[in-house]
Amino acid sequence: MDLADDGLHDRARWAGIAPDWTDVTGQTRSVAPETLRRLLERIGEADAAAAVPPLVTGLTGQAIPLPPAAGDGAALLVLESGVRIDIAVHRGDDGRGWVPPILEPGYHHLRLQDREITLAVAPLRCFSLDDIARGGRLWGLAAQIYGLRRPRNGGVGDGGIGDSGGVAELARAAGRRGADALALSPTHALFTAEPQRFGPYSPSSRLFLNPLLADPAALFGVGRVAAAIRSAGLDDTRRRCEAAELIDWPAAAQAKLALLRALYDGFDTEAGPLAADFAGFVQAGGALLEDHARFEALQAARLAADPADRDWRRWPAALRDPGSAAVAEFAAAHPGAVRFHAFLQWVADRALADAQSQARSAGMRIGLVADLAVGMDATGSHAWSRPSDVLGGASIGSPPDAFNAAGQNWTLAAISPRAMRETGFAPFLATLRAALRHAGGVRIDHVMGLARLWLVPDGLAPTEGAYLSYPVEDLLRLVALESHRHRAVVIGEDLGTLPWGFADQLADRAVAGMRVLWFEREGSGFKPAEHWSPTAVAMSSTHDLPPVAGWWRGTDIAARAALDQYPDGGVAEQAQRATDRAALWQAVGDSTPPPESPAPVVDAALRFVARSPGRLALVPLEDVLGLEEQPNLPGTIDEHPNWRRRLTRPAGEALAEPDVAARLAAIRRERQR
Structure with a gap:
């Protein structure tokens, strides 16, 4: 390697690559030099001059180090409670100033x-599961909204x-049966002008909500919604x-948008409590809400003029700048x-708040x-x-591993670590607070992203990426602080x-991990x-894995074989599954049912998972109902009905079916032991 590449490595390390x-x-x-160069261009070289960030994290009861450039001497500490304290910042041997320990979080x-x-x-x-369970063991369901x-x-x-x-109905039914939690698929804002982009893990913004998942009756009442449906002629559709069967x-x-438009048209000139609440919501949303609403309206207008004009990066230059005169x-x-x-966001926000209120009223502790x-x-x-929040020109993914030899590119943009430092972690805090706003807990997808992300420069293969480090200690402290302020548990x-060492960091901060039946070998x-x-939270499966019934029958293997994803048509996979069936039944039961009889396996597997010592067990609704198909088949897009499956009957009613009620009762008994 030449000297230029040696210098490139040093620059990359300094920038966190x-x-x-x-x-x-x-x-x-x-990592290839081309990857390092392209990521450096996107991330920017480390700037030693910007050594005093606007926000510094610390822990209660411990002295807080400041960057050397912050200085020392007499200082005024204004606590969030309003208390003012004169203190002295002393410089240590390392050149840093140190703030004396603060006992009050905030x-x-x-x-x-x-x-x-x-x-x-x-x-x-x-704020942890232990704080809620107080020595007991909780359980809940996981559902695709x-x-x-x-x-x-x-x-x-x-x-x-x-x-x-539907969330509120399911929460009421599950709460009556002793459940304490209902874990949901993402509610992030997608693209209202492009409903064909419905993957919940590819959001337009994590700061706002998907209005298609909102029940407007929570805000306007059934009668007013029914009248809007009739006036818009939507009932037959x-x-x-x-x-x-599929969405x-x-x-x-x-x-749905036509219904919401009808409600809006009848509301726009309305006065009274609802109008006042909407006005307060808009004012509290500020520039972030205004910009999101402008983007949604702009994109709809652009697509109406040209259906191919979906990417704002190809709009005229004046429209690519949210602060431009053209956008105004x-x-x-x-x-x-x-x-x-903005009205759509208000409806979605208030509807989700109502669902959480009903879940808590049903007795759910989370x-x-x-x-x-x-x-x-x-x-x-x-x-x-x-745009300065986002690390453009590169996508989040994962390097090659035992399951994906070619690596993965998830085509998702990450928050820039530089933006975090320079803005006092504003984009991270806004995102975290949006998730916790109407919830008793949050599951952080790919929690390793708090420490590092595999980034793939645009145009390169997933194997040609590199790890970018994030300020993990700062982020974990902010997660802990926001967790306590919202009294919400955190699952990673x-x-x-x-x-x-990352698993120990999570455990030390009471971020619960996840343990899934298929991987606990x-x-x-x-x-x-x-x-x-x-x-850790115990789970029988996840949205990316087969439910127990589907795993036992080999439904997932058959689906992949039908898509020609196996060189041998799935013969080797079926043989391995037969071996795994025997191993699973040895762990959970006593006489092996045949593959075409999954119901006893589902019953035994759910009891097995419920026996785990973790403070919380989460069972996907698909397993409780004994379904076979998983919500998402990784590695597929349009060739498989991902994120489109609907339950055959209302979830609240389904929980009352004898076999389903028996499974829930068995889970509850195991968790109470």
């Missing part, structure tokens, strides 16, 4: 010389897309969408269109658990409205290979449930 990495076999791999302000620094002082750990059916009430159904009304996203979304002129010329999208996607679509609202999706067998991690 690892010039090498360790693969699943333990072998060290070098966002405090330090006025030192000619600058003010926010001190985010966090508890030592998150869009797949929930709910019965027609006063002539109003779900319109073909599961929504917060909605009934057809509701009767479908027809374009048709159902068009009908558009908003002034189309105030109703912009206001309508209630809803939100799902926070790892990144966002580079063509979406956040990337347009706050920690499946796969983690950086050395000892040699060729399955690990006894009693030996599962006590600090």
Whole structure:
């Protein structure tokens, strides 16, 4: 390697890019110079002059180090409670100033010389499952919101897309049976002008909500919604969408938005409590909400003029800048269109709040658990409205591993670590607070992203990426602080290979990991449930894996074989599955049922998972109902009906079926032992 490349490696390390990495076999791999150069161009060289960030994190009861450039001497500490304390910042041998220990958690302000620094002082750990369970063991369900059916009430159904009304119904039914949590698929804002882009983990913005998942009756009442359906002539269309086995996203979304438009048209000149609440919501949303609404209205207008004009990065230059005069002129010329999208966010926000309220009223000690996607679509609202927040020109993915020899590119943009430092972690905090706003917990997808992300420069293969480090200690402290402020538990999706020591960091901060039945193995067998991690959430499956019934029957193998994903048609996979069936039944049962009889296996497997020592067990609704198909088949897009499956009947009613009720009762008994 020449001297230029040596210098490149040093620059990369200084910017947080690892010039090498360790693969699943333990072998060290070098990152190509082209990858390092392209990521450096996107991330920017480290700037030593910007050494005093606007926000510094610390822990309660411990001295807080400041950057050397912050200075020392007399200072004023203004606690979040309003208490003012004169302190002295002393410089240590390392050149850093040190703020004396602060016992009160919160966002405090330090006025030192000619600058003010926010001190985010966090508890030592998150608000945890232990804090809620108090020695007991909790359980709950996991559900895909869009797949929930709910019965027609006063002539109003779900319109073909599961929504917060179905969430509330499921929460009430599960809460009556002793469940304490309902983990949901992501509710992030997608693209209302492009309903064919319905993947919940590829959001336009994680700061806002998907209005297609909102039940407007939570805000306006059934009678008013029914009247809007009639006035817009939508009942027949909605009934057809509701009767479908799979979601027809374009048709159902068009009908749902037409309903919301009818409600908006009847509301726009209204006075009274609802109007006042909407005005307060818009004011509280500020520039972030205004920019999101402008983006949604702009994209709809652009697509109406040219259906191929979907990527804002190809718009005229003046429209690519959210602060430009051209964008302001558009908003002034189309105030109703912009206001309508703010209205959609208001409806979605209040409907989700109602669902959480009903979950808690049903006796759930946690209630809803939100799902926070790892990144966002580079063509979406956040990337347009706050481009400096986003690390453009590269996508989040994963390096080659035992399951994906070619690596993965998830086509998601990440928040820039530089933007975090320079803005006092504003984009990260806004994203986290949005997820926790109406939830008793949050599942952080790919939680390893708090420490590092595999980034693939645009145009390169997933194997040609590199790891970019993130300020993990700062982020974990902010997660702990926000967790306590919202009294919400934190679950980290920690499946796969983690950086050395990261699992201990999560455990120390009371971020619960995840343990999934299919991965809890000892040699060729399955690990006894009693030996599962006590600090992790126990699960029978996830949205990316087959439910127990489908795994037992080999439905997932058959689906992949039908798509020609196996060189031998799945013969080897079926043989391995036969061996695994025997191993699973040895762990959970006593006489092996045949593959075509999964019901006894489902019963035994759910009891098995419920015996795990973790404070929380989450069972996907698909397993409780004994379904075979998984919500998402990784590695497929349009060739498989991902994110489109609907339950055959309302979830609340389904939980009352004898076999389902028996499974829930068995789970509850195991968790109470």
